[in-house]
Amino acid sequence: MVLLCHDIVGREKLEKWKFAGSGAFGYVYRARHKVWKYVVAIKILKDGARFTALDKEVEHMDKASCDYVLSVCGIFEGFPPYEGSSMTRGIITKYMDKGSVQTLLDLPSPPPWPLAVRLVHEVALGMNFLHDKKLLHGDLKPSNVLLNEDLHAKLADFGLSRVSASASNSSREATGEVGGTSVYMPPEALLDHFIKPHHSFDVYSYGIFMWSVFTGKEPFPGACRLLLEENVGREKQRPPCHKLKERNEKGLKKLVALMIRCWDQEPANRPAFGECLDDTEEVYLMHEAKVRKAVDEVLDSLDPHSNTSGSIRQTQEQSEPHDTVDNIRAGMFSRQESDTVSTETMSEAAKAKFVDDNILVLIQEVSNVMAIVQELGDMVPREIRKTIEHTLNDEEKMRELFHTALHSGGETVKAAFYTALKIHESKLVKQLSTISSS
Incomplete structure (x- = not known):
């Protein structure tokens, strides 16, 4: 059994537990190992997920062990530090304190070109190794590419993400309700829910991943699965490249051409990762000498105590909105009828309608979720x-709030949510009201 290959770590060997995040698979905690003397991440499956799923994930991670894939340090077995928890298992890895590539996308500007090139090259190296071991990733996206202290890429969450989607009906990947992972999904998978995964799936996701890294943006923000099926699957639309092609970066044209090949509509036309590496390595070697400076620049930006943090926030406020495909954006903002009632005199029904009409954008853009939850109180x-x-x-958080309290509470709770939204997200409400009445 695969678990026998790794140390079993009980809760007594871990200290300073802190919640670090969650996903379809379960929960992630960070803690310090008392014997190893360094901080680790513990990924614990949600209740109901099978231990055999975790065993399979560990087996895959061991099989794919290389410099560009996150390694297993041990297996947690015990009671997690939350009330009412039951005996469970989890995967222990080294804690990646710089987050993921998604962390870089949250900055106001794209990663400096030398770093962007290294990231896509290292991800291609990791994916090529996985495919050579006859493994698929199945969920390649920025949040599943972790970053170490020097911003080197480490692939994570291959295998478990697919298992957890079937083990948790609450996950958006399982229900297919809204965006998220779907924006990195190939057209054939969007149109056929029962299609068997293939290596070409990962190559398509890699093409969209490249676009995100190069632009610093999320593709098709707020787009639901149905819009993606129509515009990406049937209409063959892709994230916009016109601004990207205008940039004057050495090797950019070669990598943009590779990116477009990767997201080709026909799976057979997509290159293998070995072919991708021919191009990414060539461009990476052009910029290798400048990578250290680029890394230091980004690390400084990520430091909340940095002298540049204030200017970064100012730049972020002034930055332009995400590019999207025109048809998808039109779908996001289309209205059955115009509601021009003043927001000061809106009825409860009108407030609820505003929330329903704009829910895709609200899920994507609202950042003060917990403050709004506090305003809603016992609702x-x-x-x-x-x-x-x-x-x-x-x-x-917004997705969870919408599918629970807002959905079951009807007009009254949605109207209260709108009122709280005006307090904590006034700029967003104003923007959406302008679009609605135009």
Whole structure:
């Protein structure tokens, strides 16, 4: 059994537990190992997930062990540090304190070109190794590419992400309800829910991943699965490249051409990762000498105590909105009818309609979720509040709030949500009101 290959670590060997995030698979904690003397991450499966799923994930991670894939340090076995927990298992890895590539996308500007090139090259190296071992990733996206202290890429969450989607009906990947992982999904998978995964799936996801790294943006923000099926699957649309092609970076044209080949509509036309590496290595070697400076620049930006942090926030406020495909954006903002009632005199029904009409954008853009939850008070039951607190990021928090308290509470709760939204997200409400009445 695969677990016998690794140390079994009980809770007594871990200290300074801290919640670090959650996803479809379960929960991630960070803790310090008392014997190893360094900080680790413990990924614990949600209740109901099979231990055999975890065993399979560990087996895959061991098989794919290389410099560009996150390694297993041990297996947690015991009681997690939350009330009412039961005996469970988890995967222990080294804690990646710089987050993931998604962390870089949250900065106001794209990663400096030398670092961006190294990231896509290292991900291609990791993916080529996985495929050579006859493994698929199945969920390649920025949040599943972790970063070490020097911003080197480490692939994570291959295998478990697919298992957890079937083990948790609450995951958006399982239900296929809204965006998220779907924006990195190839057109053939969007159109056929039962299609068998293939290596070409990962290559397509890699093409979209490249676009995200080069632009510093999320593709198709807020787009639901149905819009993606129509525009990406049937209409063959892809993230916009016109601004990217205008940049004057050495090797950019070669990598953009590779990116476009990777997201080709026809799976057979997509290159293998070995072919991708021919191009990424060539461009990386052009910029290798400048990578250290680029890394230091980004590390300085990520430091909250840095002297540049204030200017970064100012730049972020002035930065332009995400590019999206025109048809998808039109779908996001289309209205059945115009509601021009003044926001000061809006009825409860009108407020609820505003929330329903804009829910995709609200899920994507609202950042003060917990402050809004506090405003709603008892309208959000305690157990739901705890679940929201323990979700991965603001988008997941909003999604959880929408599918629970807002959905079951009807017009009254949605109207209260709108009122709280005006207090904590006034700029967003103003923007959406302008679009709605135009």
